[in-house]
Every structure is written in structure tokens, then in C-alpha cells.
Amino acid sequence: MANPTPRKLGRPNGRAVKARGRTWENSVVSVWRALGFAGAERNGSVYGSQDRGDIGGIPCTCQCKSVTRVQLWKHLDEALAQAVNNGTGDETCVVYKRHGAPTDDAAWVLPGSFAARLMHAYYTR
Secondary structure, eight states: OOOOOOOOOSSOOHHHHHHHHHHHHHHHHHHHHHTTOTTOEEOTTTTGGGOOOSEESSSSEEEEEOOSSOOHHHHHHHHHHHHHHHTOTTOEEEEEOOTTSOGGGOEEEOOHHHHHHHHHHHHTO
């Protein structure tokens, strides 16, 4: 697959940015449902200042990002703070949309301790 062309935005309006994020969150909900979590759903702004991530009804805290500029550490720190609100400890992820690519080509970023447990569980079966 050829590398997608980077998106160039002049001055996006607030509605367009929110719509892009909402569409991406719905795509990630579909992935969680395909993984067997039928109760996965968008949280939206249900929790206000006590944000618990973008996706609810799953066993970890999931933050979805459809952004032009990836700020990996900032977004991972935000996800970890939301995981505390959600009661999932370090079990969190940030899912980045790749412009022009299908949902399967998203980048999933996990804290190292959580990734190590997942790798151990997967590879030592």
C-alpha cells in the first residue's frame, strides 16, 4: 500500500474537527465490537471533567485521536489520567488515525507495562 498523502488543513472550523473525531471514535467502537466487546460505545462528554476515555463498555480506557500532529507523550499522559478516573490503572491505549488509510492501519499506543503484560499473555499461551 502506498503511503497516504498527509492532510493539509488551513483553519479547520470547530464543527469539522469535532465531526472528524466523532467519526474516528465510531470506527474504533466498531473494532472493539469486532473483538467481542458488544457493549462498546462512545462516551462523548458524558463524564465531563472526570473524563474516562472516548470509548466505554470495554475493559480498558481508550482514547481516540484523529489529528494532524501526533503528540504521543501528551496524549498517552492524558489517557493514563483518564484511566485513573475509569479505574483501569495503566490499562489504556491511544488509537491514532492514519490519514487516508483504513481503520485496520491505525496506530495503537500502549504504556510499556500494559504492553508487556499483553505480549506475555499472547506469546506464552
